[in-house]
Amino acid sequence: MAIFFNPENALKRAEELIKVGQKQDALQVLHDLITSRSFRSWQKPHEKIMFRYVELCVDLKMGRFAKDGLIQYRNSCQQVNLTSFEEVTKKLLRLATEKAEQTLDKETLDVDDPWFKFLWETYRTVLEILRNNSKLQALYAITAHKALQFCKQYKRPTEFRRLCETMRNNLANLEKYRDQRDRPDLTEPETLQLYLDTRFEQLNVATELGLWQEAFRSVEDIYGLMCMVKKTPKSSLLVVYYSKLTEIFWTSSSHLFHAYAWLKLFRLQKSFNKNLSQKDLQLLASSVVLAALSVPPFGQAHGASRLEFEIEKGRNSRMANIIGFNLEPKHEGGDTLSRESLLQELVSSGVLSCATQEVKDLYHQLEHEFQPLDFGSNTKPLLDRISKLGGKLSAAPSLPEVHLSQYVPSLEKLATLRLLQHVSKMYQTMKIEFLAQLVPFLDFSDVEKILVDAVKHNFVAMKVDHVKGFVTFGNLGIESDELRDPLTVFSETMNKVRAMLFPASSKRGDVAPNLEETVEKEHKRLLARQSIIEKRKEEQERQQLEMEHEEEMRKLNLRMQTEVAEQKRLASEVEDRRRQRILREIEVRELEKAQTLLENTERRWTNREERERKLLKLAKTMDYLERAKREESTPLIEAAYQQRLVEEIESHEREQQREVDLSRERHESDLKEKRRVTRMLSSESFGENMEIFQNRVIRLREAEFERQKREKEEHLQARKQERDVKRKRIYYSKCEEERIRKLQEEEEARKQRDAAGPSQSSAKYIPKFRLSQATEVSGSADDHQWGSRRPQHSGRGNAAPLVEGDQLGDGGERPGGDSWRSEEGRYSFRSSGPRSSFSSRTSQP
Incomplete structure (x- = not known):
């Protein structure tokens, strides 16, 4: 398989193969390109390749290749350009149709031609590819x-x-x-x-x-x-829906549902068709009434089974739902859809009043009139006139042409049934010739078929006797001629058979003397036979018990053997199932691992291809944007540059002119100043005035210098004193802490010596009250010397040391940082004398 990184190269190669007559190879080249990974992202040259590809598929009648190519191209165009896919699909259908039309013979209609089959397969392929896609x-x-x-x-x-x-x-x-x-x-x-x-x-x-x-x-x-x-769809579609329903129900001889469909159609036309003329309305109403009259006046056949009844009921419910079509409340079952309810609805809703006069007369003749002898003669002219009515509806072109003549056979059958019903109420017997004369619009053979159907459905009760030429009406019992004659013949035959089997004896006197002896012998024989029968029964029962016992033992042994075999079989099955389960688990785990690995690989490839596609698309988009931006900005930059050049030239000229004007003004002012200074220098008191001015400036500057120097020295002295105070306070605090710590250590040592014994104490004893007094004195001295307002603490070890950052008694803060490490601080600490001199120095103002 050749690999083409550029799709146009593949198309060029296919064209070269087509020129040398190798269309199959050219199709294979394009097929390899279309199914490759590089074809998954749509590009403009792909559309041209697909056009050529479908042409080759049609020429070679390769429907499978066409299907594969369309599926791949649909996937590549799914999110980018579906219009291109639609064009390719339309071209495939157009080429297949043209080829089929060129090869099909219109006269012989050779539909078995390969191109005809290819066209049909093309339709199926395209429908399968396009199915269930919203785009x-x-x-x-x-x-x-x-x-x-x-x-x-x-x-x-x-x-x-x-x-x-x-x-x-x-x-x-x-x-x-x-x-x-x-x-x-x-x-x-x-x-x-x-x-x-x-x-x-x-x-x-x-x-x-x-x-x-x-x-x-x-x-x-x-x-x-x-x-x-x-x-609910639009009314125009509903009209087509119900018109087709009328045809379907009429063809299937479902006259009741045919009539209900006509009623729905009539209501739709009357409600939504504002252009309906009076003639069209009469024709529609006549169709509805005649369809209702055509429904047979009897229902299901007499004696039908419950299963047949349930099937018929389900079918009627299904038909009723289809006819209802959510426009009106649905009928709940087949019982509500009946001929009587339909006719009542036609009368109550005014449909009958909209029909033609012939239809009205026929309705009254068939449903309300009772004239058995004149029924046929009155009905035939009406049927003849109705058969001539019909035509195309001018205001309803979507409806088929209405022909009322299609209802004439059903109406003739209904008229015959009504006639038979009326005659059966008046006559018990009637000649066949007379009955045939009462039905002038049908032959008697047809009348007889209608009669059989009516009797079958229990509509009328009658019998036709062609031998005697009579028709008998009414319920026929068991004593009828048809049943009485065969019973008589059967009785006579049975009597003859009895006489042949048991002939009558003429010598009864010969039998009477030996009757008692014969009865005694017969009695003894019966008793002996009874005892033999009893013994045989006992023997049979014993043998039966033995056989049952043996059979029971045999069954028991067989059951035990069967149980042992069953246990072995169950054990082997359990082992087999365990082994199969282990193997199955191993296979499932291996399959899951392989499936996971395959899915991960496919996911990585998919993500990689998706990233590459996005990067390629982004790079192309950035290239297009950058190129478009540069193309659009180039004339703007050029125009801005020209405008800036003109502005710079104008600005330069203005600056140059302003510089010349300023130079001229400065020159003139300098000349004036020169003249003024020259005039001042030429004055006699110029030297004295200059000296006086200089002296005054020097005095002012000296006074300012002295003031600033004095302020600086005062500031430095204040800061020095403040640092000294902070440093001394820190030092004193540390000293006090050290002294108190030593006192505490001595007190602890004394306690230990006292606990060890008076002979072991060699250190000097310091009373407790003196330690407390020393603490109080130090505290008061501290307060007197430093002005500290720390709270007094009784007891030993309660003096809190002053640390850096704590607030002092005079409101100042303790020195922080490294200021005490300076040379000046170190000098102050070195120059500090004993504690008395330190206290005297700190007390000085």
Whole structure:
């Protein structure tokens, strides 16, 4: 497989192979490029490559290659440019359609041609790729419409069924995985309209192809779609929906639901079609009334099983829900949908009043009139006139052409049933010829079929006797001729059989003398036979008990052997399961490790490719931005430079002119000053005045110098005294702490000596009160000398040492830092004398 880092090189190589007639190799080259990693980020040359790729796929009829290429190109265009993918898909469909149209013979319609099959596979491939993608739903709808028209144009019922099933599965998967990304949202009006248009087109094609089962499933799809989104479609779509329902129900002989669908259609047209003329309204109302009259007056067959009844009830409920379509409250079951309730609703809602006069007369004739002998003659003219009514509705072009003649056969059947019902109430028997004359619009063979159907559904009770030429009405009992004659023959035959088996004896006197002896012998024989039977029974019971005991033992042994074998089998199965479980766990762990490693590798590759793609995209974006910025800023910079150059020239000229003016002014002022100084120098008192001025300035400066010197010396002296005071206080504090510590140590040593004994104490004893007095004296001296206001503490060891940073009694702070380390401080400490001299010095002001 050749690797092309530049896609245009691959396209050039494919063109070269096409020129030498190697299209297969050219397709393989482009296929390798499309499935490579470098093709995953979309670029503009990719679109040209895909156009050439689909052309080769169509020429070579390589549908599999086309599918792979479209999937890869969809993934690369998913987030960047889906319009390019749509163009490539449309071109594939267009090329496949053109090839199929060129090769198909319009006269013979050779639909088994390979190009025809390739076109069908192309439609299926495109629908599979475009399914359940919110960004491609418009193209999906267009492709679905084209596929439906394909099935309609070439009369392909099998492909149509597959197409309907494919779209049905796609919709089911959409509802099942609706939380995934890029899934169409059916609650959006545009998406819902696309799906509805596709389903209605599917319904139209199904009815035109005569596939009524698929048409009904399409109706169920539309109903399920509406239940899914809980929204009612537009009235124009509802009109098409109910018009197709009328055709489907009429074809399936569901006359009751056909009539209800016509009623819904009539209400829709009357409510939403403002251009409906009076003639069209009469035609629609007549269709509704005739559809209701065409419903058979009997229901389910008499004697049907409960299962059949439940199936029929479920079917009726399903049909009622589809007819209801959320416009009005749904019917709860099949019992509420009946011929009687429908006719009552037509009368109460005024539909019957909108129908033509012929339909009204027919309704009254069939439902309310009771004229058995004149019923057929009065009904036939009405049916003839109704069969001529119909036509296209001018204000409702979406509805099919209405023909009332389609209801005439059902109305003739209803008229026959009504006639038989009326005649059965007046007559018990009637000649067949007379009954045939009462039904002038049907042959008697047809009348007889209707009669059998009516008897089957328990609508009328009657019997036709062709031998005698009579029709008998009423309930037929067991004593009828049909049943009485066979019973008589059977009785006579049984009597003959009895006479042959037991003939009558003529010599009864010969039998009477030996009757008592015969009875005694027979009695003894019966007693002996009874004893033999009892013995045999006992023997049989004993043998039976032995056999049962043996059988019980055999079963017990067999059960024990079976239990032993079962335990062995269970043990072996447990061992096998344990071994298999261990092997399975090992395989699962290895598989998980391999899967984890593979996932990590794929994730790293994916992250790496994503980073590379982002960096490449960012680099391209920065290049484009920088180039665009430079292209836009170049003329602006040039214009700014020219403007700045002009401004600089003007500024330079202004500065130069201002400099010349200033120089001229300074020169003139200097000349004036020169003249004034010259005049002053030429004066006689100039020397004396100058000397007086100098002396005055010198005196002022000397006085200022002395003042500043004096202030500085005073400041230095104050700071020196302050440092001395701080230093002395620190020193005194340390000395006091040392003295008190020594006193405490001596006191501790004395206590130890006192505890050891009076003979061992050799140190000088210091009374406790003297120690306290010394402490008080030192404290008072300190207060007297330094003015400290520290609190007095009784006892020994309670003098708190003064540390650096504590507040002093006179409000000043203790010296901090390293100021005491200076030469001046060290000199002061060296020059300090004994304690008395130190105290005298500190007391000086």
